[in-house]
Amino acid sequence: xxxxxxxxxxxxxxxxxxxxxxxxxxxxxxxxxxxxxxxxxxxxxxxxxxxxxxxxxxxxxxxxxxxxxxxxxxxxxxxxxxxxxxxxxxxxxxxxxxxxxxxxxxxxxxxxxxxxxxxxxxxxxxxxxxxxxxxxxxxxxxxxxxxxxxxxxxxxxxxxxxxxxxxxxxxxxxxxxxxxxxxxxxxxxxxxxxxxxxxxxxxxxxxxxxxxxxxxxxxxxxxxxxxxxxxxxxxxxxxxxxxxxxxxxxxxxxxxxxxxxxxxxxxxxxxxxxxxxxxxxxxxxxxxxxxxxxxxxxxxxxxxxxxxxxxxxxxxxxxxxxxxxxxxxxxxxxxxxxxxxxxxxxxxxxxxxxxxxxxxxxxxxxxxx
Numbered sequence: 001x002x003x004x005x006x007x008x009x010x011x012x013x014x015x016x017x018x019x020x021x022x023x024x025x026x027x028x029x030x031x032x033x034x035x036x037x038x039x040x041x042x043x044x045x046x047x048x049x050x051x052x053x054x055x056x057x058x059x060x061x062x063x064x065x066x067x068x069x070x071x072x073x074x075x076x077x078x079x080x081x082x083x084x085x086x087x088x089x090x091x092x093x094x095x096x097x098x099x100x101x102x103x104x105x106x107x108x109x110x111x112x113x114x115x116x117x118x119x120x121x122x123x124x125x126x127x128x129x130x131x132x133x134x135x136x137x138x139x140x141x142x143x144x145x146x147x148x149x150x151x152x153x154x155x156x157x158x159x160x161x162x163x164x165x166x167x168x169x170x171x172x173x174x175x176x177x178x179x180x181x182x183x184x185x186x187x188x189x190x191x192x193x194x195x196x197x198x199x200x201x202x203x204x205x206x207x208x209x210x211x212x213x214x215x216x217x218x219x220x221x222x223x224x225x226x227x228x229x230x231x232x233x234x235x236x237x238x239x240x241x242x243x244x245x246x247x248x249x250x251x252x253x254x255x256x257x258x259x260x261x262x263x264x265x266x267x268x269x270x271x272x273x274x275x276x277x278x279x280x281x282x283x284x285x286x287x288x289x290x291x292x293x294x295x296x297x298x299x300x301x302x303x304x305x306x307x308x309x310x311x312x313x314x315x316x317x318x319x320x321x322x323x324x325x326x327x328x329x330x331x332x333x334x335x336x337x338x339x340x341x342x343x344x345x346x347x348x349x350x351x352x353x354x355x356x357x358x359x360x361x362x363x364x365x366x367x368x369x
Contacts, residue, residue, distance in 0.1 A: 009215070011031050012030035014040055028044060046250060047240065047250050047313075048250065057104055058272070070100070076095045095152075111159075117142060140161070179197050187255075195249060212311060220237075252327075260325065
């Protein structure tokens with residue numbers, strides 16, 4: 001791991017590995033705060049970027065199991081979940097055909113042909129005649145004034161927007177704030193108490209949260225709030241809180257492991273969702289469609305990647321009983337492609353391991369408490 005980090009100039013990392021439902025390894029590498037020489041520990045919190053989508057999907061499945069929602073429910077229109085202002089004002093009538101399932105598997109009808117709207121605050125503010133910063137509600141309103149690029153459910157095109165809309169679906173169906181619902185119904189029952197939505201600036205850094213580092217040649221961009229200054233993407237360029245359900249959560253590697261083992265369909269530890277829900281999440285509806293929440297399912301494993309400026313993360317759940325989480329507080333010029341190198345490194349290391357520890361770090365943590 002240290003050699004890998006030196007190769008890609010990564011500042012800090014946190015790794016958790018589980019075997020047959022038991023966490024057998026948890027370790028930090030490098031620095032959580034390079035300026036103050038604070039080493040990474042397993043309890044440190046990292047931005048987890050698109051792993052947030054897996055968290056959101058789990059919340060949706062809980063609502064389905066509670067009978068408050070159906071995956072086939074329409075999202076917009078008179079009979080839709082979001083049948084109130086500002087979501088009742090849209091240009092394309094095909095919007096009324098969007099179902100909850102379509103948002104989960106990225107088949108809602110939008111592409112990023114003209115850019116990802118979650119990262120276009122200045123354009124959206126100008127179009128809506130508003131001052132920066134823009135909210136997720138503003139972004140959704142902006143996109144509802146556009147025509148869909150394809151009929152909902154007919155193809156799949158990766159969409160952060162869809163998950164921003166799902167946060168509103170969760171709020172409407174549950175009667176709770178999105179973050180509150182996820183914490184109270186998904187995380188707290190699993191004994192996860194530190195996961196939360198992150199902030200956009202260094203001053204917003206949460207207790208136990210790492211600092212984030214971009215490649216040395218990264219360019220500065222406009223502040224997302226409209227301040228007349230150039231800032232790093234990792235601190236002010238991206239609106240982390242508005243990314244929310246699509247990419248705004250912070251978590252430790254050990255807590256993400258606890259969550260992943262609770263949605264893997266294995267008997268131990270007990271899942272927080274039903275086996276039917278696990279099957280739905282991991283079985284694409286057709287060729288070319290994404291699974292629900294996960295980035296992909298292939299070669300005996302399901303995986304979830306995540307990338308933001310200053311963050312590179314990967315979760316893998318394998319059919320042979322091995323799962324792992326790796327979080328970096330740095331980004332590289334390779335962007336999302338770094339996940340392939342991380343996976344290759346981990347699979348080589350795991351294949352060389354002939355003996356596994358016979359303890360469970362989750363149980364040891366409970367005893368220490």
